[in-house]
Amino acid sequence: MAVLPEQVIYMDNNATTRIAPEVVDAMMPYLTQFYGNPSSMYTFGGQVGQALNKARQEIADLLGAEPGEIVFTSCGTESDSTAILSALQTNPGKNHLVTTKVEHPAVKNLCDNLESFTGRKHHVTRLPVAADGTLDLQRFKESLTDDTAIVSVMWANNETGVLFPVEEMAEIARERGILFHTDAVQAVGKIPIKLKETAIDFLSLSGHKLHAPKGVGVLYVRKGTPYIPFMNGGHQEHGRRGGTENVASIVGLGRACALAAEKMAEENTRVRALRDKLEQGLLGTIPKSLLNGHSSQRLPNTANISFEYVEGEAILLHMNQHNICASSGSACTSGSLEPSHVLRAMGVPFTAAHGSIRFSLSIYNTEQEVDFVLATLPGIIAKLRALSPFWEGN
């Protein structure tokens, strides 16, 4: 039987988010009445084009960028691919990429494939992270060479929420004449961003991670940055991305960005306080539990906690019986329980990596929900540990 939204305690906002009701309202006219093609010459189409431009402005405002620097795409993954492949094409003589060991699969798997499958001899440096998930800037500096075409480093990690100093890194790359891309899918709407004041060339964001629909994204391309499109076709987006625009979703994304700007303070006060209450409550009451990721250099909404000697997937199944939604850092792939590449890169011990749970909150979470999880989870962990052959009590 279906589970209704009002029955759910949704703490998996880094996986996807609820569409804000205001966003649905803004979209509806473009799914019903205003169905014209934004590229058409007549007013019935042109007014749709104007709605796209309004959204472009709202998105640029949240990013501290110019509307002309916003290119609409189908998702965060497309934006990531577009930026990296463009940089390789505009730098035909350079074959080196610098990234990290903890990127989202949208960047990680593209880099892996570039290294193994393309005719050109691409090589990739994947920067390691410390035990708390942070990067070493000196090591980053030393990784750059005359052959480096692009650096792609995420702004905020989707599993741990750890923030990377991308503004500083972009400056360092620029001094070497190297393009800089950041996957900011998890950062946009949660922390203040002023692209104008940075040396970042490309930035990716995704609608469904900030209360807009799935299937719409943006690639920010700094004015003057060399760029070659990924999707060729019509003259949409001034020739920077072919294909008729996903109008309603783009209008929704614009509204979501305006809302995010309004709610940024709440995200960093009320949501952060809820996250801290949840985190401290769990760490304080459940023995052998530990935080994965730097305690302060982190998004306000994310807590990744390991419960030693239990399986994350077992915890999730028990939480599911109470309609609590969260994620686990281990996935049962091909029969073997493999901890996530992010936790492995941080060197989280085997016994802890298997029992990691990511809680990611949003402005829609309440204190009652946090209290319910705090009242429920210790019992679940104790029950599972009682069944574990490795658990010897506390």
Ligand SMILES: *Cc1c(COP(=O)(O)O)cnc(C)c1O
């Ligand atoms: C979700 C996510 C993506 C992918 O975005 P889609 O719109 O789902 O393609 C990329 N990077 C990060 C960090 C993400 O969290």
